[in-house]
Amino acid sequence: MGRSALSQPRRTGAAHDDARLRDRLVHGDETAFAELYEQFESLVFTIAARVTHDGQAAEDVTQEVFLAMWQRPLAFEPAKGSLRGWLAMMAHRRAVDLVRREEAHRRTSQDERLHAGAVSGGDPVGDQVTDADTAQRLSTALKALPRHLGRAIALAYLEGHTYREVATELGLPEGTAKSQLREGLRRLAVALNDLHADDGQER
Incomplete structure (x- = not known):
């Protein structure tokens, strides 16, 4: 009972901090974006790299995630979960999308090479x-x-x-x-x- 009571304020405080950071981003606070990036860049990059197995692709995903957060901060809803969890979800989703796009591009290129091969x-x-x-x-x-x-x-x-x-x-x-x-x-x-x-x- 005591342990639950002690952990509750920390969860509430973290949610408050996430909401406050989100609101600062809504108002175009560039220092808030710098704080966001410094705090979560490693997390986002690690998740993206784990999915894509490619450092450059992971960097692209990382930029996409933080750009999306800067452009649409209201997409994150503190009442539904933590900012860390939301960014992790975004990183995974965008990394998966990138991998699928690359696979589709490779298939398309292969088809075109096959057609060209028929001519040659x-x-x-x-x-x-x-x-x-x-x-x-x-x-x-x-x-x-x-x-x-x-x-x-x-x-x-x-x-x-x-x-x-x-x-x-x-x-x-x-x-x-x-x-x-x-x-x-x-x-x-x-x-x-x-x-x-x-x-x-x-x-």
Whole structure:
């Protein structure tokens, strides 16, 4: 009982200090921001580094967290928890968001490299495209595709556009453009193989 009674004033005092610091930030008190940064920078950076496993990324997250606190101090509500806990939560959330953005960027870059590889010879269809002897067969195969698929394939594999550029050119969502390119490639490969087989039979 006595221990609980002794700890209660410390919790109340800490909450009061957090609220007071928040209010100073609301009024644009730069010294309050300096105090905030000095007190919690190490905490925020450590959490961000633990999630990102990257020092530079952790620094970016740390800057984002403190900038957000400076710009929107009222987002922190002392009645709901401590300032330390709130900053820790923000650091973890923003670090996770950064990692997800980086993973999405890597996936996008990989997709674009795969499409570029098809033009330069890393794709069975691309190999046939670069062969001058198959130019006529390619033209015939493209004409056999539905118009929307043929246009997407021509933009990506003959004119060298990325799928994002194809999406912009055709006025499509990026996901739709990627789906059309995949389907167009599949059908084009089948059509080219069929034409090649027909040529063999004629000979």
